[in-house]
Amino acid sequence: MISLxxxxxxxxxTDELEWRSCDLFSMKDxxxxxxxxxxxxxxxxxxLKTAKxxxxxxxxxxxxxxxNFAQ
Numbered sequence: 001m002i003s004l005x006x007x008x009x010x011x012x013x014t015d016e017l018e019w020r021s022c023d024l025f026s027m028k029d030x031x032x033x034x035x036x037x038x039x040x041x042x043x044x045x046x047x048l049k050t051a052k053x054x055x056x057x058x059x060x061x062x063x064x065x066x067x068n069f070a071q
Contacts (some may be wrong), residue, residue: 004033024065034069042069 001017008019022033024044034040044065 002034002037024060024068027068027071030068030071040069042066044069 002020003017004020004022004024005011005012006021006023008021011019013019020033026057043057
């Protein structure tokens with residue numbers, strides 16, 4: 001199983017779980033991080049302003065994240 005996190009490179013992999021760092025605001029990062037996955041489950045919610053998007057509200061940011069993940 002693969003798990004994505006903004007700080008995945010700081011987490012310890014196990015035999016069952018591989019951590020990968022990912023910024024879902026970046027389509028390229030999402031594509032790279034999801035490579036090799038057969039099934040993906042989206043459990044992401046942000047209330048923090050990240051990825052240099054300082055003008056939007058968190059609902060707008062969630063739309064960007066979920067769209068990048070889905071594509």
